[in-house]
Amino acid sequence: MNVVNERWDKLYSSMEDIEPEIVSFPSGHSGEQLVSKIGPDLSEFSKEELSILEEITYKFGGMNANQLSELSHREEAWQHFVDSATPIDYSEAFSLKAL
Template sequence: MLEEVPYMRYDEEKLAELILYVAEKIQSDRTAGATKLNKYLYFADFSAVRKLGHPITGAESQRLRHGPAPRRLPPLRDRLVRNGEARRERRPDGLGYVHDDLIPERQPRTELFAAEELRVVDEVIETLKEMSATQVSELSHREAGWQLVDEGETIPYELAFVLAPDQADPTPVIRSEGQRLLSEYADRLS
């Protein structure tokens, strides 16, 4: 596996602020809730790897039954609520589902992000906002990272390129590591 590369390092403060940013942006999304928040965050980081060559937060995402989710989301969400920076609210969506929403109580600190990072996040939100949580989960299940790791395992960022040949050209190191990982995981599946 790749040695830790500075641009892949986890930044907990950025993840906390990204949680608030996304939660604020999706308040009008009647199908949003915990499941969809997980996917917005996952797709934001993995789309950034494809488009910018690095994740936004560097957070580890794991494979869960309903799709990938950042490992640190639950404790950070709880910290934001405990500190009065957000609150949780259960809300029926009118379609028979009850969603667990995170409602920001303050503005996110967007100065922590580069403009192109926020553009990627906004593109992800725009792409997914009309989809139900089930549809977004199904979309995430088509990602190589979700398909090639076992339940609870970390999804390597290098797998962001496996099913995205039309995206930004990865660095040679990431390309070769992604190919090696794909081969390794393909061997495990056979």
């Protein structure tokens, strides 16, 4: 287990309502998926926020992690920051092509 995995395990164990489950992928690989034991409290979101969540789910819900990674790495924001240690600036969100 590497350092990142150890840190994530500590985080998982501190969440009472989240359980990691081992899942198999079509590629034959397996990995962990975090599963909530409770449903979301949608009353915390405004109508506009719920609309945005629905749009994102519609647009990206059928994609797997590799497809999402490939899509995000075609974005200019990723390409501008990939070779730097600087986090991607939030203002770059306004230029995302996939949205």
